[in-house]
Amino acid sequence: MRNDFLIRNAELQPGAQLCDVRVRDGRIVEIGRGLAGEQAIDACGCALIPGLADHHVHVFALAARYASVDVEGVTDGAAFAQSVRAAAAQCADGAWVRVIGYHERIAGPLSRNELDVISPRYKLRVQHQSGVLWMLNSLALTEIGGAPFPECVEVDDVGAPTGRIWRGDEWLRTRIGVEAPDLAKVGARLAALGVTALTDASVTTTESAAKLLADAHRQGALPQRLRLMSGAELTAPEDSAFQVGEVKLLLDEARLPDVDEVAVKIAFARANGRAVAAHCVSASELAFALAVFEAFDAPVGSRIEHGSVIPESALAQMRARGVTVVTQPSLIHRRGDRYLDETPAREHADLYRCASLRAARIPFAFSSDAPYGDPDPWIAIAAATERKTASRRAFVPGEAISGATALEAYLTPLDAPGGPVRQVAMGSVADLCLLKTPMTEALRRPSGELVAATLIGGAMVFRG
Numbered sequence: 001m002r003n004d005f006l007i008r009n010a011e012l013q014p015g016a017q018l019c020d021v022r023v024r025d026g027r028i029v030e031i032g033r034g035l036a037g038e039q040a041i042d043a044c045g046c047a048l049i050p051g052l053a054d055h056h057v058h059v060f061a062l063a064a065r066y067a068s069v070d071v072e073g074v075t076d077g078a079a080f081a082q083s084v085r086a087a088a089a090q091c092a093d094g095a096w097v098r099v100i101g102y103h104e105r106i107a108g109p110l111s112r113n114e115l116d117v118i119s120p121r122y123k124l125r126v127q128h129q130s131g132v133l134w135m136l137n138s139l140a141l142t143e144i145g146g147a148p149f150p151e152c153v154e155v156d157d158v159g160a161p162t163g164r165i166w167r168g169d170e171w172l173r174t175r176i177g178v179e180a181p182d183l184a185k186v187g188a189r190l191a192a193l194g195v196t197a198l199t200d201a202s203v204t205t206t207e208s209a210a211k212l213l214a215d216a217h218r219q220g221a222l223p224q225r226l227r228l229m230s231g232a233e234l235t236a237p238e239d240s241a242f243q244v245g246e247v248k249l250l251l252d253e254a255r256l257p258d259v260d261e262v263a264v265k266i267a268f269a270r271a272n273g274r275a276v277a278a279h280c281v282s283a284s285e286l287a288f289a290l291a292v293f294e295a296f297d298a299p300v301g302s303r304i305e306h307g308s309v310i311p312e313s314a315l316a317q318m319r320a321r322g323v324t325v326v327t328q329p330s331l332i333h334r335r336g337d338r339y340l341d342e343t344p345a346r347e348h349a350d351l352y353r354c355a356s357l358r359a360a361r362i363p364f365a366f367s368s369d370a371p372y373g374d375p376d377p378w379i380a381i382a383a384a385t386e387r388k389t390a391s392r393r394a395f396v397p398g399e400a401i402s403g404a405t406a407l408e409a410y411l412t413p414l415d416a417p418g419g420p421v422r423q424v425a426m427g428s429v430a431d432l433c434l435l436k437t438p439m440t441e442a443l444r445r446p447s448g449e450l451v452a453a454t455l456i457g458g459a460m461v462f463r464g
């Protein structure tokens with residue numbers, strides 16, 4: 001029978017007796033020992049856990065990142081050429097190769113001539129780190145058509161394009177079109193990390209963007225269960241290809257929105273049965289969010305995204321208001337040094353709280369904010385327990401939580417981050433992650449490499 005199989009000898013709780021788990025029609029239908037079945041995977045005592053939920057990610061931005069070669073860290077021309085060729089080797093002849101993060105210190109100014117040497121057979125376009133300049137090779141230039149050229153296209157003495165296009169993104173788009181993002185890479189990468197559900201937290205998600213995501217989900221390119229936030233209207237599809245999530249409030253402390261506008265948004269959310277989610281990376285954004293949540297009665301389940309800075313004085317109000325914090329511990333590792341340097345020492349205790357949220361009984365869940373943070377949840381789990389920056393400085397170590405608690409912050413339901421931890425249990429949906437080690441060992445050195453298999457609705461979406 002399709003989608004009917006057995007996972008034998010799995011560790012469902014650390015140290016507990018091993019079990020066999022039978023999956024049928026997308027659900028767990030039997031848990032026991034010595035179960036019989038033809039199709040089986042032997043877990044050999046390794047941990048079987050619910051699939052992880054990434055509660056805040058930006059799918060299109062992540063797809064664009066995956067579709068580009070980022071050369072920001074590259075130091076010389078030889079390494080630059082090598083990264084471009086390696087990326088091109090993955091593409092079909094004549095395909096576009098998109099490179100981002102270029103700077104003259106890598107290999108000097110680039111024109112079509114230098115780029116033709118590196119890659120004559122692929123349409124190559126290289127974006128300058130500043131974002132104002134694209135550099136194209138000759139094959140790419142054939143796509144943009146002939147003269148006359150607008151001012152953004154740099155030309156030589158005889159009027160031929162040099163390959164350098166200045167502030168020409170919009171014009172380029174009219175010539176080469178908008179590439180449909182390859183969501184399959186996002187789906188595959190997250191599946192390989194054990195992620196079976198995600199919330200896209202983009203304020204910009206329109207009905208048409210939602211349709212692209214839903215179609216990718218239906219076709220299996222993006223197999224994860226989806227919840228989509230948006231800044232405005234969003235209609236839930238009949239086949240539940242995605243859930244409609246919170247109404248996103250994008251707060252920027254330099255230009256906080258008009259209070260009346262926020263009131264309208266919160267009323268809109270309430271009228272549509274949606275909660276709100278406020279982007280809060282500073283104390284003043286948090287204070288504003290809590291004030292408007294209070295004043296306009298934000299629905300239960302409203303969320304504070306990031307919660308990068310939470311003064312102690314805000315904890316009681318957050319608890320009373322029943323808000324959930326969805327935060328990103330992987331940034332402790334990636335940007336922690338900068339945060340410590342740029343934040344006054346007396347405010348360090350307020351940075352990326354975990355243990356004190358738990359002590360204050362404020363529900364919290366983890367997420368990646370990919371592509372701005374690393375999509376690997378296991379890096380976040382390690383960071384939440386270690387609390388070390390990239391240069392190994394201690395980062396508010398008192399906020400450390402155990403590996404088990406950090407993992408649980410990825411195991412709560414998509415529609416209730418910080419809520420009850422999902423379990424591998426009879427009758428539950430077979431969204432599962434099988435590891436290559438028992439749990440105690442996995443939490444000693446959390447790593448995405450430890451994922452052996454990922455199932456969504458009983459279908460195997462990754463096998464390591």
Ligand SMILES: [Zn+2]
Nearest residue numbers: 056058201369
């Ligand atoms: Zn975000």
